[in-house]
Amino acid sequence: MKCLRLESPGKMTLQKVSLSKPRERETVLQITHCAVCRTDAKMWTQGHRDLILPRVPGHEICGMLGTQKHVVWPGRSCGRCVQCLRGAENLCPAMRILGFHMDGGFAEAVIVPEESLVPVPAELPGHIACLAEPLACALNALDQAGEIPGKTLLIYGAGPVGLFMAMAALESGARPAVVEIDPEKVHRTSRFLRRTGIEICTDPDRGDFDLAVNAAPSSEAFKDALPRLKAGGRFCFFSGLTTREGIQADLFNEIHYRQLEVVGAYGCTREQMNRAVQILARRPDDVETLIDRLISLHEVPSILPLVLSGKALRFVVSVEGSTSR
């Protein structure tokens, strides 16, 4: 089969390889679409904590098993530890991830555990369905944010994932507003914003939020958000920080004195993937506006710098090589 393989940082090439044999309770999924995540671009330049080379990247996968369309929960968890047993398989200490520890979705086919397949309704197009994974990660952040109906929620970053989160928050009855310092980003997503009615918060003094989430890797979101939360409010670290700077201890006294809560969110669970598919099926046309364009496998290396720059919407690989949807 054809696949894109990352051999070493900066070197990703189209290759023909033969797929190994699936083991017990594994199956071969014929990939139709795989979206390109910023993490794919990051591992291409600088590697990643969980990356073992050489590797076929790609973890936002949609494909066919016979006539049934599926998306893939990209983890492989032990199923027996305390985290797996409480339904937090994203925190399994033995977790291995497609596109990181195992070959992923920039290929014509992928080996996946049967239990990682999440069925997709036939009428939901594959290029939309493959975005279930980032949407599920956004749902996980909202789940960590606690009870959200009726709550005000400040989301930092109007990239596609921040906007997915705002859309999901809206569906849950929260009142989201998005902070975005880059006017071009707001401009690029204006169709989505218009369609969904999601608001960009332009008043830096607006406070009294119940919740805040970072969907951008700068530590500025954390520093800006804490004073804007109500006493007892909650901040969710959805993005990891790429900076190595120190954060002033004063900020922790804000947590102490006003009983704020700071929680983390990483990855997603199968249950969240299922919910994500349902949301995508209700809003395919909104989500469509956050896709830049469909590309073929061989185009991936050339668009990675643009993905890394954060100056584009989502690219989705159409694995058949066609750009038809």
Add this chain to the structure above:
Amino acid sequence: MKCLRLESPGKMTLQKVSLSKPRERETVLQITHCAVCRTDAKMWTQGHRDLILPRVPGHEICGMLGTQKHVVWPGRSCGRCVQCLRGAENLCPAMRILGFHMDGGFAEAVIVPEESLVPVPAELPGHIACLAEPLACALNALDQAGEIPGKTLLIYGAGPVGLFMAMAALESGARPAVVEIDPEKVHRTSRFLRRTGIEICTDPDRGDFDLAVNAAPSSEAFKDALPRLKAGGRFCFFSGLTTREGIQADLFNEIHYRQLEVVGAYGCTREQMNRAVQILARRPDDVETLIDRLISLHEVPSILPLVLSGKALRFVVSVEGSTSR
């Protein structure tokens, strides 16, 4: 009446003043005991965010109204805001505090709102009862830590308040262990530790805790605790940080990747004061071992440096001037 008044940093003198008239729904409590908190010592040297001078300090108060013994919830909240209405009156933005915004307990009498009085059983001695306030603050930290029965809890700091917290955790069915780097502190509290069976954790590699709380102002507790928590575990900022150092952003990625929760705890509520009184009434002899000695009002300035050093157990002012219990 006699009182100790802080005129300016470092200058606290015994004075005779006349008490002003209580307003509507206020009353005059005849003080029998007031414990000395480290915050009293801190404000004596360096002031405090909430301190308005000149001021009679002291906020761990027990006294008599007629023949009924009471301790005092030291706050004065608006009663109408969203925080007061949800039972988090410690977070009321209009909060004023005895000994900070209003004259407190280093005096023969104090004016308090009637609704701030928490009745104490006659058989609980006043010098124990006055410790209801710090114990209630410890209960607040445990409340912010969430469901604790059966959970493992790491408490940083074997000062009296850290040990109060461990005792309350034990009563709630948690399994507390205390980290203390100062062997003298462990020695000083050995009677308490022996009586209660609370364990000092001496293995720096022991991990997998459900919860951790700092009862010491160094940022080391935070840095040490996060990697020792289970994925999904929770850290409570019970102590504010006095340092101005920066905390490395890496630590936030620990929160992100392992979905940790960091929550704050500040002050206490009336309901927590009530529960604290009940715990003290069940364990007066354990608590007695954490009291250094009873002192009279005029001795307070001379023991403040020792309080500030953290090298003593609790001092309790016996306002009648006697050292009888």
